[in-house]
Amino acid sequence: MQGSLIDTLARQGITRRAFMKYCATLASMMALPPAAGRAMAEAMAAAPAATRRPSVIWLPFQECTGCTESITRSHSPTLEGLIFDAISLDYQETLMAAAGHQAEEALHAAMKANEGKYLLIVDGSIPLGLDGAYSCIAGKSNLETLKEVAKGAAAIVAMGSCAAYGGIPKANPNPTGAVSVSDIIKDKPIINIPGCPPIPVVMTGVLAHFLTFGSLPEMDAKGRPKAFYGETIHDRCYRRPFYDQGKFAKTFDDEGARNGWCLFELGCKGPVTYNACATVKWNGGTSWPVESGHGCLGCSEPDFWDAGGFYKALSMPADPLKIASAAAVAGAAAGVAISFANRGKKSAAKSAHETTTLADLEK
Amino acid sequence: MPLDAIPIVVINAAAKQSGDEAGLSGNAPVLLREIAELARRLLASGESSAIDLRALPLTPADLDWLRETLGQGQVAATLEAEGESTLSETVCPGVWWVTHRNETGAVVSEFIEVTYFPELLKAHPDDVQTGLEHLDLLISDLS
Numbered sequence: 475m476q477g478s479l480i481d482t483l484a485r486q487g488i489t490r491r492a493f494m495k496y497c498a499t500l501a502s503m504m505a506l507p508p509a510a511g512r513a514m515a516e517a518m519a520a521a522p523a524a525t526r527r528p529s530v531i532w533l534p535f536q537e538c539t540g541c542t543e544s545i546t547r548s549h550s551p552t553l554e555g556l557i558f559d560a561i562s563l564d565y566q567e568t569l570m571a572a573a574g575h576q577a578e579e580a581l582h583a584a585m586k587a588n589e590g591k592y593l594l595i596v597d598g599s600i601p602l603g604l605d606g607a608y609s610c611i612a613g614k615s616n617l618e619t620l621k622e623v624a625k626g627a628a629a630i631v632a633m634g635s636c637a638a639y640g641g642i643p644k645a646n647p648n649p650t651g652a653v654s655v656s657d658i659i660k661d662k663p664i665i666n667i668p669g670c671p672p673i674p675v676v677m678t679g680v681l682a683h684f685l686t687f688g689s690l691p692e693m694d695a696k697g698r699p700k701a702f703y704g705e706t707i708h709d710r711c712y713r714r715p716f717y718d719q720g721k722f723a724k725t726f727d728d729e730g731a732r733n734g735w736c737l738f739e740l741g742c743k744g745p746v747t748y749n750a751c752a753t754v755k756w757n758g759g760t761s762w763p764v765e766s767g768h769g770c771l772g773c774s775e776p777d778f779w780d781a782g783g784f785y786k787a788l789s790m791p792a793d794p795l796k797i798a799s800a801a802a803v804a805g806a807a808a809g810v811a812i813s814f815a816n817r818g819k820k821s822a823a824k825s826a827h828e829t830t831t832l833a834d835l836e837k
Numbered sequence: 838m839p840l841d842a843i844p845i846v847v848i849n850a851a852a853k854q855s856g857d858e859a860g861l862s863g864n865a866p867v868l869l870r871e872i873a874e875l876a877r878r879l880l881a882s883g884e885s886s887a888i889d890l891r892a893l894p895l896t897p898a899d900l901d902w903l904r905e906t907l908g909q910g911q912v913a914a915t916l917e918a919e920g921e922s923t924l925s926e927t928v929c930p931g932v933w934w935v936t937h938r939n940e941t942g943a944v945v946s947e948f949i950e951v952t953y954f955p956e957l958l959k960a961h962p963d964d965v966q967t968g969l970e971h972l973d974l975l976i977s978d979l980s
């Protein structure tokens with residue numbers, strides 16, 4: 475492990491061993507074999523002079539900058555941020571010093587120099603209404619820019635629920651005609667990192683994978699990295715034993731809430747939400763929404779904003795997520811505790827009892 | 838309320854079905870064979886390997902059983918790097934139990950490494966070089 479990254483880290487007070495430990499943990503979180511941790515450490519630390527680091531172009535479209543905040547202002551900025559020292563971030567409006575024509579020049583220079591090789595990160599949705607006039611950069615609609623920059627990209631990372639699924643801009647009645655990256659680009663590998671905002675380590679994990687192996691990690695049916703979105707919040711929730719016992723908080727200040735019981739009846743969308751909050755947590759592992767006493771909003775699922783109300787329990791009618799929720803509830807009714815291999819059982823339970831209700835659970 | 842105040846322990850579903858109160862899933866004993874295989878490989882080819890304990894369907898009880906069964910050997914090292922890490926040899930020389938913790942003390946990853954000496958503990962030549970420069974500085978201060 476030689477090269478400038480390790481020197482940069484050393485200047486920030488991060489030792490080689492801390493870096494190796496970080497990579498080992500990252501590989502473990504991504505369900506990669508232990509040897510991959512060493513490979514990651516070597517590949518990233520080997521990044522030599524700035525010009526030869528993999529080029530990354532980051533385009534912000536119709537977004538709130540929350541995703542950028544999440545990634546760049548994490549608890550230990552030096553460690554999460556170290557991945558950014560291993561790449562050459564050639565265009566990122568929020569972070570770059572250049573502006574105006576200079577910025578556009580940087581974008582086009584990077585596209586030309588790294589044609590077919592750069593990684594494109596997109597945050598924000600793309601508005602199609604009024605010919606894309608709702609969001610323009612340098613006189614071009616987001617749609618035009620995306621198509622132009624995607625052409626020469628090796629792969630695209632759709633960061634945050636807006637880029638991945640349309641997100642909040644797409645919420646009913648979708649005034650700007652917002653769509654996701656994958657609605658437009660069909661001929662490039664795209665990985666979705668949904669979340670409103672996404673968890674920083676998911677982003678760094680995907681970047682580290684790309685830097686090390688030159689490819690995107692394994693994905694699920696919704697284009698998300700399986701390692702982080704393989705299980706529901708509910709499957710890994712520490713309040714799950716209360717759910718299994720039918721102990722639910724009914725309001726935010728009742729005895730159940732004070733005792734830390736399950737938040738299902740207060741609208742928790744954990745059972746139908748695939749994300750890593752319950753294990754990785756937020757703010758450097760300090761806590762996560764359910765631990766702070768609030769149900770999961772389902773922010774990493776498509777159309778979470780229109781899923782029938784944040785405080786409405788999943789089993790209530792008129793709920794677009796209903797079918798999936800019946801499956802999850804049935805799994806619990808069948809007595810499946812938190813386990814690593816309960817998915818087969820869950821689908822069996824799903825076909826066995828399609829319409830389990832909360833009342834059944836409380837018996 | 839603090840998490841550990843909740844008087845409930847999660848018991849693995851598989852263990853529940855087999856009626857095992859202790860929460861053992863039966864997955865840990867199999868690991869001993871795998872470790873033996875890796876130790877044989879180390880002897881035959883000198884190749885080190887590791888098992889990611891987080892990647893396996895092991896309950897806390899399974900981990901405890903494995904840790905206890907493998908026992909504590911003669912060597913234990915502590916590494917302070919963005920949280921504490923412990924690397925301790927089990928009673929089987931060459932089989933190391935490695936636990937990484939973050940700044941708040943939570944376990945972030947855990948491995949069994951089968952190796953003559955864990956890579957993480959070795960000093961890198963570049964770091965030795967840096968240390969040497971420091972030593973030279975100390976020596977020049979003497980005069």
Ligand code: SF4
Binds near residue numbers: 717737738742
């Ligand atoms: S419903 Fe929500 S609070 Fe209850 S166990 Fe599931 S994820 Fe946890």
Ligand code: SF4
Binds near residue numbers: 669749763764772
């Ligand atoms: S707990 Fe749910 S709503 Fe909250 S950040 Fe995680 S996935 Fe999103």
